[in-house]
Amino acid sequence: SVPAAILSALSASARGGVLFKGGAALETLASVSTFAFDKTGTLTTGRQELTGIHSDGDETELLARLAGLEAHSEHPVADAIRRAAEERQIEPVEVREAKAVPGEGMVGVDAEGMIWAGNERLARRMARHSAPMDCPAFLAALHDTPMTLVLMGRGARILGVATVEDQPRQTARAGLAALRARGVTQIAMLTGDRQAVADRVGSELGIAPEAIHAGLRPEDKVALVADFASRDRVAFIGDGVNDAAALARADVGIAMGAAGSEVALQAADVALLSEDLRRLAAAHRLAQRAARIIR
Ligand code: ADP
Numbered sequence: 001s002v003p004a005a006i007l008s009a010l011s012a013s014a015r016g017g018v019l020f021k022g023g024a025a026l027e028t029l030a031s032v033s034t035f036a037f038d039k040t041g042t043l044t045t046g047r048q049e050l051t052g053i054h055s056d057g058d059e060t061e062l063l064a065r066l067a068g069l070e071a072h073s074e075h076p077v078a079d080a081i082r083r084a085a086e087e088r089q090i091e092p093v094e095v096r097e098a099k100a101v102p103g104e105g106m107v108g109v110d111a112e113g114m115i116w117a118g119n120e121r122l123a124r125r126m127a128r129h130s131a132p133m134d135c136p137a138f139l140a141a142l143h144d145t146p147m148t149l150v151l152m153g154r155g156a157r158i159l160g161v162a163t164v165e166d167q168p169r170q171t172a173r174a175g176l177a178a179l180r181a182r183g184v185t186q187i188a189m190l191t192g193d194r195q196a197v198a199d200r201v202g203s204e205l206g207i208a209p210e211a212i213h214a215g216l217r218p219e220d221k222v223a224l225v226a227d228f229a230s231r232d233r234v235a236f237i238g239d240g241v242n243d244a245a246a247l248a249r250a251d252v253g254i255a256m257g258a259a260g261s262e263v264a265l266q267a268a269d270v271a272l273l274s275e276d277l278r279r280l281a282a283a284h285r286l287a288q289r290a291a292r293i294i295r
């Protein structure tokens, strides 16, 4: 049977919006000293906004094509593109056979043939038959921009780039500070996004530069969590489909419950129903108190 101290910590925690799937996860959380966070949708709101379009051609046409492709995606980046087209009353072009490339972007077929949209890794994949990869001046100029780049192309040719960004959650900085105040020494960021974006968000939140890991594929997130777990008890906090494996690998997987994906919730041991990241430190405190009582 579950000790009374654990039961009461579980219910106190649930009242604060932190739902444990069982007493074991609460007991494990008590000994966690590394907290690894996904960025987009976890430390940030996940509500991306389009901030610019860069190309040698017609921007309206580019956005129409991009919106046509992203119409088939549920990624937060896609949502920003679709909203931007809508606001500008741009009709998306018809795109068939659209498919997601996880952690990279989308591919599909329009009236003129195959098109793609996504990050630089996808661009390199699409350009694999033609080395060196096409890098127009408008793309080179964006290299240090601390925003997510959505490259759009046809084969090896890059037609244009949209920039999108979202902001840290209001409670993110305070949430991480509260964990540190509890003696948590290792706080890391694990993201599929670009280094420049990760560095911007990380420095706003006070995360140590060496604890910021960018450009990760879902399997790279798992490998890093496993590496942390070989030294420490690790909690991973994430929201996306791409976080599911890392959530499962962590000693305690914590899914963002309000806006997170179903897959992430299923893989996790804990659901954070509140968007308030300070609740993590509160749950850690409750877990440690309960652990002290039962020992
Ligand atoms: P994360 O939530 O950690 O940023 P993902 O693994 O979901 O990462 O995606 C990694 C990167 O792949 C994103 O930052 C984005 O640049 C790109 N990407 C993923 N899906 C799309 C999409 N539908 N359209 C454009 N880019 C995408």
Ligand code: MG
Pocket (backbone or CB within 6 Å): 038, 039, 040, 041, 042, 238, 239, 240
């Ligand atoms: Mg995410």
